[in-house]
Amino acid sequence: GTGAAPIVAQVAKEMGILTVGVISKPFDFEGVKRLKVAENGASELESYVDSLIVVLNEKLFEVMGEDAEFDKAFACADDVLHNAVSGIAEIINVQGLINVDFEDVKTVMGEQGKAMMGTATVSGMDRARLAAEAAVASPLLEGVDLSGARGVLVNITASRSLKLSETREVMAAIRGYAADDATVIFGTVYDESLGDALRVTVVATGLNNPQARQHHQPEVVWRQATGTHDAMPTMADLNSFAPASTSAAMSKVSLDSALSTSAGLAMTGAGSAPSMAAQPATSGVDYSQYDLPRVFRPNREATSAPTLGADSSPQAKTMLDKGADYYEIPAFLRKQAD
Template identity: 35%
Template sequence: MADIISENADDWFGVPQIAIVGVGGAGNNSMNRLESLGGLETVEKIAINTDKLHLDSIKTGKKMLIGKSLTKGLGAGGSPDIGRKAAELDKEELRRLIQGKNIVFLTAGMGGGTGTGAAPVVAELAKESGAIVIAMVSFPFEAERIRRKKAMDGIERLRGVTDTVVVLENDKLLKFAGNLPVNDAFKTMDMLIAETIQGITETITKPSLVNLDFADFKAVMEAGDVAVMLVGQTSRSENKPEAVVEDALCHPLLEADYKGAKGALIHVTGGSDLTMKETNDIVELLTYELDSTANVIWGARINDDFNGKARVTAIMTGVEPKWVFGGISEEREGVLKSKAGVEKGIFGDIIPIIRR
């Protein structure tokens, strides 16, 4: 297993140490796809499982087989209790594995054995070590009846031991990528996770037009609870803010009503043509319906690869769980549709406010 080694300890002083940890089968598969996507070179990647054969197939820097005496390396058999006990048996080694991290992103599939049972244990250990912990977990397809019940229990446990939980619904893959091969379909969701983590990582660790620091990130995430993730991009030169925000709000994998959210972490990427007003307008549009006391932290970075384009990634925290599952509520969907005129788009009554 490879360790990150620096010739000069000062190279890492003042730089947040970040890891993404994939737990269980789905979490491990995500680690493989994240490796193939690239772009997260500064983030340490760790895979944890009870299934040795599956773990051996994962191409990531650090791997750990847990609960060997309990499962004999054969997996948790869909039992969250076995997944939890497997992690508890190797608590000290898991603690050493994530020691020293400032931010831990945890990815897992909810509803199975290892991910559902072990992920909360890993999250709790990361929290005890002082890390900010953000879980990005998948929720089973509607047809997976018993797994959905297990998933809800697992998510509730995660809410108690993480700073923020982002739930991604597998059912939305059927609408967005139902005709793609299975691996390609799941890769689209992993790409969104990678883009969000990369956006947050870059704005914390690299020089930016408007910087976020670790303290900013911590302030929003510590009060996070349930959150939704938004990713949008546009190559339109006219009405760039409206276009990129509309793309984010209408993304079929991520649509969710975050009205009343208590916090927002927003990262905007654009080329040298991105203006401060455009950046501010993007933030205004995304935060228009947040709670009046919401803690909004945003950063912006210039990347020459984005000349003529713009991308936004955001995590909206403190969202009511009823708004997360099933996407946009019927009431909110009606409001959005009523605003969806050809000329006005979905922001007809908001644009005049930000252009005052």
């Protein structure tokens, strides 16, 4: 993806030419600096090509094993690059029973982003299903996750012994990997030289398209409860209240009016909303002692209590003389008050 590749891709894009990039990334042992250069080049190239196929050299250890010979390991990587290019060319150029032409390839490859191309040839029992599963399992390719593919192109090549049910098996296996709303195009080609074998070629694009993985999840809002989360609003809260619109039922609470009253808040309504007039404060009365129970309050006789009636019993008068409050005397002794 480095060198002149991004420049060539940019020119092709400006000319409206379908451009597919096929690159390889270095081994991990080649160093971080070399890997960084490769990633920067791949990122730049991806912005100009329609689709980008990336081969990871590091995965040769997984495919070939630790004992793989040097030249055979690189030959395996070269085969992946070759199959990616030749497979797309074969889809376009070879006439088939159900033909896939350049416009189909352009539709699929036009889904910009990472792409994968896989091919597999299988013979014998379950050849259709096994070939399809092997075609989408390309261990050397980066980003092979068909669950996010926006475009999938499938080409089935076999002799005239190809059964209709085998075509269904191939497409069912591949659709099991692809997104539900992906654009899937398939074609079939007869090739008698294959004998009993069946070849499946898969091209999937748009693998890293953010729209492919966009799911609308319900938003969860967490609120931390505090010791005052259900308390009544304070004067400062009420004074800072701002209505959502001019047609709100209450526009604002007047702090000045609230502080000048003891029985209520002056609330001014907007439009035709009702208003609550403030009650006048009672002057000359000290309410500070009402936080204590009545029996503990000083100056209990500060306010005049009702007097005993003429028909009250002598016991009631005796209790009153000894300092009992009027309401502390049982009612049947008080009988009637003046």
